[in-house]
């Protein structure tokens with residue numbers, strides 16, 4: 001059974017079909033790309049998978065559990081985490097606090113203890129802090145733990161977003177254009193980082209990205225959307241030479 005099973009997924013906005021009859025799957029441990037020209041429906045698909053939108057038709061299942069109709073926070077707690085095209089950090093909070101917020105839902109069993117500020121709360125908070133610092137260290141951000149997020153350079157803000165998404169210990173991580181706005185040096189670092197996440201975490205990743213060299217370098221399989229429809233699916237080498245894909249890109253952006 002696939003980890004994530006998407007069947008005939010459709011989202012209509014009035015007369016516009018932003019995502020139409022998409023069937024795809026993610027197996028455990030895979031790194032899969034999702035590409036397509038501007039407006040192809042990639043972000044809408046992420047929004048459907050993470051519960052931001054309700055599908056007009058079709059279904060999404062995680063480990064056999066139907067996600068349709070579940071709220072985004074519920075879906076997140078089942079193991080789906082994401083980053084956004086536009087950075088959504090808590091800019092006036094420190095780097096460490098941003099990661100702690102990501103971990104907050106793991107602290108739920110201690111909600112009463114935290115409300116009453118029992119010793120158990122302080123113990124679990126200390127453990128969370130330690131875990132957050134370990135995570136930041138992996139991403140070379142531990143030296144900036146007390147820096148306000150807004151004062152980090154752009155590339156590091158993007159990196160922090162990924163750390164925060166990982167802090168929830170998701171089964172699947174959705175990355176929405178993580179290289180957007182990055183310079184070539186930052187993109188090269190991000191490429192390494194995505195590889196490391198894949199190697200060091202027990203995680204499945206789906207990546208939307210316009211930077212083709214990044215997608216081709218890190219992914220194992222790629223789905224291609226155009227006007228909401230899947231027009232191709234295959235390995236990076238197959239996609240690079242797929243006539244339909246080449247036409248979609250030349251037609252859409254040439």
Ligand SMILES: Nc1ncnc2c1ncn2[C@@H]1O[C@H](COP(=O)(O)OP(=O)(O)OP(=O)(O)O)[C@@H](O)[C@H]1O
Pocket residue numbers: 013016017018036037038039040041042043044045
């Ligand atoms: N909430 C909405 N209401 C109406 N139309 C929408 C909505 N969200 C997206 N759309 C439309 O759906 C289509 C797909 O948009 P979407 O943002 O998913 O594409 P995308 O592939 O992520 O594009 P990009 O690469 O530019 O980010 C577009 O035509 C867009 O205008």
